[in-house]
Amino acid sequence: MADKTDRVLYGRRTTIIAVLAAVTIFAGYYDNPRLPVLTVLFTLLFILLLFVLVTARIGSLRDEEGNWSVALLGQKISAWWEVALEFTSADLVLIVQGIGKTVTFLGLLVLGLRNAITILSLIADEVLGVTFETLDAADKTMISIGTIACVVGSLLILLAWLQARSKAKAQGLVLDDTGKAQLKSGVLGLPPIIDCKNVAQLQSLIAQTPHPLLKEVLVMLANWKPRNTNNEQAYHASLYRALRRRMPGANPEKERPIAEDTPEFRGRADLVVGDSILIEIKAHLTKGSVHRAIGQVRMYAHAWTQGPILVVVCGADRNHAHQLLSRELAELHQKVPVFMVLAAG
Incomplete structure (x- = not known):
């Protein structure tokens, strides 16, 4: 007991x-x-x-x-x-x-x-x-x-x-409405897929990212190397702790309600940073979990207007993640600022 x-x-x-x-x-x-x-x-x-x-x-x-x-x-x-x-x-x-x-x-x-x-x-x-x-x-x-x-x-x-x-x-990590609008316009030039193990690409993206809040999040993700685990909640907790350590003033929030719960999806985002960047964590992808993830991200894209959406993929083979997610997210990326981030760990 x-x-x-x-x-x-x-x-x-x-x-x-x-x-x-x-x-x-x-x-x-x-x-x-x-x-x-x-x-x-x-x-x-x-x-x-x-x-x-x-x-x-x-x-x-x-x-x-x-x-x-x-x-x-x-x-x-x-x-x-x-x-x-x-x-x-x-x-x-x-x-x-x-x-x-x-x-x-x-x-x-x-x-x-x-x-x-x-x-x-x-x-x-x-x-x-x-x-x-x-x-x-x-x-x-x-x-x-x-x-x-x-x-x-x-x-x-x-x-x-x-x-x-x-x-x-x-440091520009607390945003008003004008700052959020600048953040949304500042992410338009970023690619739909960001690989944290591709150091050269990541450094280039960080250098060209104009907004300090997104830049801090990308730097944090570049340095975040979680232990491989089958428990998705462990990744949530690890990333939340990392965000709290690096940028506590940006008020990282977990399990933030952003839409009504449905039988298929939760109406809660895994993490929100600075009241503008939504982070959804996915681990050990399967066809079934990818289908649910795409539906969930589409729901978030409709309900979330504060800023970009980062789908952080953990513990998955990179080629496998590309095959399962890249096409759908690339199509969605053309309409709303949605990005797939392959974690370094």
């Missing part, structure tokens, strides 16, 4: 823990003090979630045969170290934002745990007649630490966002 829950929540664990901790805290403020049903319910859910995820993390140190593995522990420590090095070498705005998110998360975690300790203390007092004086002292300390951490963390996040937004505006 723990491992399955961990897999289902992959990529969203921290967010879900923080949200549940916040719900637990607010339930404690607004619940009926004589009968705090909501507080007890959400606190128990919070404790259960923490227990399950911690159990899954510990269980991940077992190998396929179920034996504890020092090698796996070493691999995880190495991966954490790489993340830490990548974080310290990032832009100052991203470092401040990361610290702010971490401090806020820890503050919510402390306040959520404080609720859990309070409820366990009340249960012990009512049922067992046992009073823990140290818990009463810890309660005030945890409230102070948690509240201060949430306030400081939130201020750091706000400061980082304002700085990133200001920097993005100065």
Whole structure:
């Protein structure tokens, strides 16, 4: 159960823990003090979630045969170290934002745990007649630490966002209606197929691209080398993280609604950058998936008028991708700014 829950929540664990901790805290403020049903319910859910995820993390140190593995522990420590090095070498705005998110998360975690300790203390007092004086002292300390951490963390996040937004505006990455019109006219000379492994072609395109937002996206795609995986969602998450790192002020959005959902297609774009560039990710193409992709892109082309549409193809043979997609996208390219981008990875 723990491992399955961990897999289902992959990529969203921290967010879900923080949200549940916040719900637990607010339930404690607004619940009926004589009968705090909501507080007890959400606190128990919070404790259960923490227990399950911690159990899954510990269980991940077992190998396929179920034996504890020092090698796996070493691999995880190495991966954490790489993340830490990548974080310290990032832009100052991203470092401040990361610290702010971490401090806020820890503050919510402390306040959520404080609720859990309070409820366990009340249960012990009512049922067992046992009073823990140290818990009463810890309660005030945890409230102070948690509240201060949430306030400081939130201020750091706000400061980082304002700085990133200001920097993005100065670089021309935040567009008004005039900027979006210039972007749409600036992509007319680009070819319908952009191969990120063709370094010479890509450098030429980047040099001749007049718009700074599209140029930044192309540079980012040129440097983006995701791991080959059968999971299309993993490519979504990887590209979203890369965009957030390189151009946070352009406000990369994922799963943005742009049209009504239909039985055949989602009305949500995989990614949108700068409220103008739509990115749809496709991986490991088959004839069936290509048919759906073309229909989806046609729907986007009808509904999306903000700027160009980039269909980023990952984990596919280049010749195979050309055969399956090039003709349809080339025809569509004559009517709307749609491009197929073959990822470098």
